Amino acid sequence: DTAVSQTPKYLVTQMGNDKSIKCEQNLGHDTMYWYKQDSKKFLKIMFSYNNKELIINETVPNRFSPKSPDKAHLNLHINSLELGDSAVYFCASSPTSGWYNEQFFGPGTRLTVL
Amino acid sequence: GDSVTQMEGPVTLSEEAFLTINCTYTATGYPSLFWYVQYPGEGLQLLLKATKADDKGSNKGFEATYRKETTSFHLEKGSVQVSDSAVYFCALSEGGAQKLVFGQGTRLTINP
Numbered sequence: 001d002t003a004v005s006q007t008p009k010y011l012v013t014q015m016g017n018d019k020s021i022k023c024e025q026n027l028g029h030d031t032m033y034w035y036k037q038d039s040k041k042f043l044k045i046m047f048s049y050n051n052k053e054l055i056i057n058e059t060v061p062n063r064f065s066p067k068s069p070d071k072a073h074l075n076l077h078i079n080s081l082e083l084g085d086s087a088v089y090f091c092a093s094s095p096t097s098g099w100y101n102e103q104f105f106g107p108g109t110r111l112t113v114l
Numbered sequence: 115g116d117s118v119t120q121m122e123g124p125v126t127l128s129e130e131a132f133l134t135i136n137c138t139y140t141a142t143g144y145p146s147l148f149w150y151v152q153y154p155g156e157g158l159q160l161l162l163k164a165t166k167a168d169d170k171g172s173n174k175g176f177e178a179t180y181r182k183e184t185t186s187f188h189l190e191k192g193s194v195q196v197s198d199s200a201v202y203f204c205a206l207s208e209g210g211a212q213k214l215v216f217g218q219g220t221r222l223t224i225n226p
Contacts, residue, residue, distance in 0.1 A: 004157075033213065041201055041221075043158075045213040056213055090157055102148065103214060105157035 003027070004106035006091050012112045013081055021076045021109045023091030030096055031055070032074035033103065034066060037088040046089075049074055081113045116141045120204050120217035127194055128225050135189040135220050137178075137204035145206040147171075147180055147187040148214065152201045161189075161202070196224045 004025045013019055025032065033056075034046040048056035052068045063079045078085060091106040121136040139145065146165045150158040162171030167182035176191045187204060204217040 035214075041152075041219040043203065043214075043216040043219070045215075048213055058213070092158075102160045102163060105150075105159070107157045 004091055004093055004104050006089075006106040006109050008109060009107065010110050010112075012114065014114055015081055015083060017081050018077070018079045019081060019111070020078070021089055021091075021111070023074045023076070023106055025072055025091075025093040025104070025106075027093055027095075027104060029093035029104070030071060031094045032068065032071075033092040033094075034074065034076050035090040035092060035105075037090060037108070039087070043090070047074075047076075078111075081111075083113050086111055086113045116145065116206060116208055116215045118204050118206055118215055118217035120202075120220050123201075123220040124223060125220060126223045126225065129196055130193045131224075133189070133191040133194045133198075133222070135202055135204075135222070137187045137189065137217060139185050139187065139204075139206050141185075141206055141208055143208050144182075145208040147178070148205045148207070149176070149178055149187070149189050150203040150205060150216075152203065152219075154200070158203065194222075194224050196226050198222060199224045 007022045031050045033048045037043045046060050047066045049068045065077045068074045088108045088110050090108045092103040094101045094103045117140045148163045149161040151161045162173045164171040164180035170179045178189045201219045201221045203219045205214040
């Protein structure tokens with residue numbers, strides 16, 4: 001199936017640990033994104049990559065480090081996890097970097113930090 | 115900066131009722147406007163979009179018209195179904211930016 005996929009779907013971990021979330025899209029898109037959805041469902045952009053190049057970094061703590069090995073993959077590594085990092089993280093992709101293009105979202109990764 | 119404001123939820127309606135979810139935006143230029151829907155336990159799906167003033171986006175019986183004069187993009191459906199129960203997000207994307215700016219989401223519950 002053509003889609004945006006994320007692994008894992010659920011991630012439960014202790015404060016202070018380091019974890020990664022992986023994202024892959026097989027839609028042939030050039031641009032990928034990470035969004036964070038908090039407990040009140042509010043969604044906010046974290047990062048955007050276009051052809052493996054970082055385009056947007058929205059006031060995110062430097063404990064969060066995205067990595068794009070190729071344009072089909074955008075992974076998110078989080079160091080020294082904190083309670084406030086608990087959220088649902090969504091990966092998305094779009095055909096080009098154009099502002100008029102819809103973004104296709106993955107199913108989300110629910111991160112719980114204990 | 116750019117922002118999107120949606121009506122407060124939750125919204126609860128009976129099946130076949132008329133639905134309106136209000137959305138207004140603030141932007142420096144001429145954004146594209148979107149409605150996304152999130153069904154329980156799933157990611158977001160595009161419901162409809164409009165890229166310029168007076169455009170009407172429509173899909174699955176839902177409609178929204180890009181009103182530049184009132185900076186609004188209200189979502190409407192004439193007769194809702196139980197399967198429309200979800201969280202609805204209004205969003206904008208502006209020229210040069212490569213991100214969506216979302217409203218706070220409106221949870222809709224349709225009772226049979």
